[in-house]
Amino acid sequence: MDYQLNEDQAALVAAVQAILRDHDSVPQSARLDFCHFNGDLQHLLSEGGFLDAGRDLGPLEAALVVFEAARAPVLVEAGASALVVPQVLPGEGLAGPVALVTGDDLGKAHRNLPIARTALVDLGDDVAVVELAPGDVVPVESILAYPYGRFAVPPDLSRARRLAGAGPALRQWWRVALATEFAGAAEAATVFTVDYVKQRHVFGKPVGTFQAVQHRLAQCHQIAMGVRYLAFRAAWSGQARDADIAVCYAQAHAQKLIFDLHQFNGAMGVTNEHLLHFWTYRLRALQAEAGGAHGAALRIAGHLWGGGPALRAAEV
Amino acid sequence: MIAALKNLEGFRAGVRDWLAANLPADWQQHMLGASEEAHIAFQKSWFRTLAAGGFVAPHWPVAWGGAGLSFAEQIVLYEEIARAGAPRLVLYFISLYHAPATLLEWGTDAQRRKHLPAILSGDEIWCQGFSEPNAGSDLAGLRTRAERRGDHYIVNGQKIWSSNAQYARYCLLLARTDPSAAKHKGISYFILDLESPGVTRRPIGMMTGGSHFCELFFDDVAIPAENLIGAENNGWAVAQATLSSERGLTILELTERLRNSFGLLLRDARQRGLVADDEVRRRLVELHTRIEALRVMINNMLGRMLHGAGVGTEPSIIKVHYSELLQDFTELGVRLGGLEAQYLQPILMGGGYETGYWMHDHLYSWSWTIAGGSNEVQRNIIAERALNLPREPKLALAK
Numbered sequence: 001m002d003y004q005l006n007e008d009q010a011a012l013v014a015a016v017q018a019i020l021r022d023h024d025s026v027p028q029s030a031r032l033d034f035c036h037f038n039g040d041l042q043h044l045l046s047e048g049g050f051l052d053a054g055r056d057l058g059p060l061e062a063a064l065v066v067f068e069a070a071r072a073p074v075l076v077e078a079g080a081s082a083l084v085v086p087q088v089l090p091g092e093g094l095a096g097p098v099a100l101v102t103g104d105d106l107g108k109a110h111r112n113l114p115i116a117r118t119a120l121v122d123l124g125d126d127v128a129v130v131e132l133a134p135g136d137v138v139p140v141e142s143i144l145a146y147p148y149g150r151f152a153v154p155p156d157l158s159r160a161r162r163l164a165g166a167g168p169a170l171r172q173w174w175r176v177a178l179a180t181e182f183a184g185a186a187e188a189a190t191v192f193t194v195d196y197v198k199q200r201h202v203f204g205k206p207v208g209t210f211q212a213v214q215h216r217l218a219q220c221h222q223i224a225m226g227v228r229y230l231a232f233r234a235a236w237s238g239q240a241r242d243a244d245i246a247v248c249y250a251q252a253h254a255q256k257l258i259f260d261l262h263q264f265n266g267a268m269g270v271t272n273e274h275l276l277h278f279w280t281y282r283l284r285a286l287q288a289e290a291g292g293a294h295g296a297a298l299r300i301a302g303h304l305w306g307g308g309p310a311l312r313a314a315e316v
Numbered sequence: 317m318i319a320a321l322k323n324l325e326g327f328r329a330g331v332r333d334w335l336a337a338n339l340p341a342d343w344q345q346h347m348l349g350a351s352e353e354a355h356i357a358f359q360k361s362w363f364r365t366l367a368a369g370g371f372v373a374p375h376w377p378v379a380w381g382g383a384g385l386s387f388a389e390q391i392v393l394y395e396e397i398a399r400a401g402a403p404r405l406v407l408y409f410i411s412l413y414h415a416p417a418t419l420l421e422w423g424t425d426a427q428r429r430k431h432l433p434a435i436l437s438g439d440e441i442w443c444q445g446f447s448e449p450n451a452g453s454d455l456a457g458l459r460t461r462a463e464r465r466g467d468h469y470i471v472n473g474q475k476i477w478s479s480n481a482q483y484a485r486y487c488l489l490l491a492r493t494d495p496s497a498a499k500h501k502g503i504s505y506f507i508l509d510l511e512s513p514g515v516t517r518r519p520i521g522m523m524t525g526g527s528h529f530c531e532l533f534f535d536d537v538a539i540p541a542e543n544l545i546g547a548e549n550n551g552w553a554v555a556q557a558t559l560s561s562e563r564g565l566t567i568l569e570l571t572e573r574l575r576n577s578f579g580l581l582l583r584d585a586r587q588r589g590l591v592a593d594d595e596v597r598r599r600l601v602e603l604h605t606r607i608e609a610l611r612v613m614i615n616n617m618l619g620r621m622l623h624g625a626g627v628g629t630e631p632s633i634i635k636v637h638y639s640e641l642l643q644d645f646t647e648l649g650v651r652l653g654g655l656e657a658q659y660l661q662p663i664l665m666g667g668g669y670e671t672g673y674w675m676h677d678h679l680y681s682w683s684w685t686i687a688g689g690s691n692e693v694q695r696n697i698i699a700e701r702a703l704n705l706p707r708e709p710k711l712a713l714a715k
Contacts, residue, residue: 003616004623194703209706214699215692221702222633226609233612249605297601298594304604305582305591 003229012053012061016068019044024072032272034281035145037115038074045076046096054086063180063235070184073278075146077112079177087173088127088166094118100174106154109140111285114149120170121157127166128157145281172240175290179231179246182286186224186257189279193217193261216260223253244300251293254283321388328392334369335400343403349662356483359407359666363438373436376416381436391618394565398572403666407480411435411442414488417561422546422554427507443484445475445508445532453693456499456552460534462491471537481530482519484510488558494549505551507543524679526663564617567634571610573668574645578604580672584652599648606641613637629702632694639684639691642669646681649674
């Protein structure tokens with residue numbers, strides 16, 4: 001693929017951006033929070049059919065929606081709904097938001113579980129579909145920019161609907177969603193920081209005037225661009241290997257990206273009175289998911305060259 | 317995969333078949349540690365082979381003897397040349413890319429008629445005389461002077477980092493013709509016959525053991541006025557045609573070579589029993605993912621070019637990415653090779669930058685973050701043009 005949007009894709013992106021523009025600001029009362037989920041925006045994107053783009057148009061179009069949504073400082077759950085659900089349940093939708101849960105870690109806290117109406121549980125070969133009711137999930141306090149929660153009582157998976165053989169697809173598209181969300185947040189955080197260094201003056205000049213700042217921001221831009229293209233390629237190709245490469249590249253570069261972006265926002269960048277953490281704390285959360293960069297690297301090594309002592313663990 | 321290449325599978329198969337039939341299977345064996353003379357002889361031989369197949373000037377217009385391939389076909393051709401591990405035609409790079417791009421856009425008919433057929437026949441080898449000891453990344457700071465005297469220009473000065481100038485007959489020369497003008501404005505562009513009296517060429521020994529770079533010294537060298545390309549003092553604009561002639565195809569080819577050379581790293585990891593080591597596997601994959609990121613960036617750039625869109629700062633981003641990746645790639649090769657890889661190894665002449673003879677590859681890779689506009693300059697470009705950050709103010713010099 002060569003990333004040139006066709007007319008339909010460009011129109012889709014423009015429509016999503018128009019909705020986000022009107023609803024993506026963090027209310028003053030929530031600016032000191034670590035995470036702000038916008039349920040109204042979630043509803044709008046869902047009712048507008050944007051989260052069905054993966055089913056109606058294709059996975060690349062779904063990735064475009066997820067990418068745009070991830071650029072907003074407010075949170076909406078798009079990755080699982082738009083990219084994962086259509087692949088594991090091609091013929092039907094699920095009540096969203098949707099949380100993705102590793103079956104082996106059922107007792108741990110999971111991303112988006114407190115806002116989810118459905119959880120897809122990775123059981124290895126199969127996937128369990130767990131409908132959530134109020135009280136099923138206990139929120140877990142976190143400084144990450146996603147809501148985290150754990151099951152109040154572990155769900156009885158033997159009574160849950162089971163999608164036989166859907167496990168590999170779930171894990172593959174989870175990684176595509178992860179990389180795409182990462183790409184959107186990385187780009188937005190970079191743009192936010194670039195704006196900041198143009199406005200913030202030191203020694204009589206904008207901070208962004210200095211090459212020591214410019215060169216590292218140029219690297220951040222390069223990283224964000226690389227993740228975006230790799231994530232879109234993974235959505236377009238549908239290849240598991242491409243999904244692993246995208247997520248590995250993203251997670252391997254997360255630390256540098258987060259550090260530099262905070263550094264250039266100066267002291268404001270280490271407070272939560274600034275918007276930056278709404279994106280960078282998402283990057284921090286995403287860098288650890290799905291086995292992290294090390295796990296992704298060993299998975300890729302296993303695919304490419306076979307074997308390896310840590311391969312079995314990394315496949316989980 | 318670039319969408320526009322889907323319909324070129326027949327062309328691809330034809331190129332692949334041609335390479336299988338014409339690429340000497342043992343060329344690496346003969347070029348490993350080969351003498352300069354043998355290297356030059358083989359470069360000329362490979363040039364003739366490519367010319368016979370119609371692949372030596374794929375981008376040249378048919379009217380001037382080129383193949384007139386579409387840009388999409390050229391992409392396929394370079395992918396296949398890299399995949400086959402064919403020798404790089406380094407001796408003719410300036411001749412086949414920079415010289416024709418410059419002459420076709422800015423040259424006179426007489427200049428084109430004199431030189432383009434001679435280049436295509438393999439008789440003329442060209443080099444480039446741009447960089448100077450004090451004008452590298454800041455190319456417009458060049459000091460070599462050309463003064464008009466009657467129907468000649470008299471040139472004095474020095475150039476450096478001129479690849480293969482010791483084998484070249486002609487040089488694409490930038491010289492200052494108006495020292496009083498702003499530095500970009502007072503430069504002119506010439507065709508210099510290197511056999512002119514007053515030209516001295518001196519190969520520079522490199523830390524890799526090779527010496528393909530030259531210094532050029534000019535002492536009252538006379539250049540006929542008809543060898544001026546474009547108008548006097550308009551050389552900076554002419555040079556842009558030279559520098560944009562590669563159109564992303566060189567970096568595409570180099571990236572494909574890098575992809576294909578991954579097997580050499582694996583070979584060494586396996587030979588040392590390290591391929592099952594988690595840390596080695598992680599490092600290998602890190603490089604693999606960076607190569608893939610590079611390739612998707614290049615795909616995007618080429619795709620935009622195929623659609624007739626501008627490429628913005630992507631060439632700068634790609635150059636930075638490739639050069640730093642190449643350094644890390646070859647460094648891992650040195651590390652995997654252990655002490656043996658630290659010895660000065662024979663050079664695979666014409667083999668590229670990731671030949672598996674890691675010490676040479678790695679030492680050569682150091683030049684990549686400097687050449688073609690240092691990575692610091694490229695990051696300035698990205699910061700200013702992609703991120704719209706303000707240009708760093710000039711230093712206030714002490715009075």
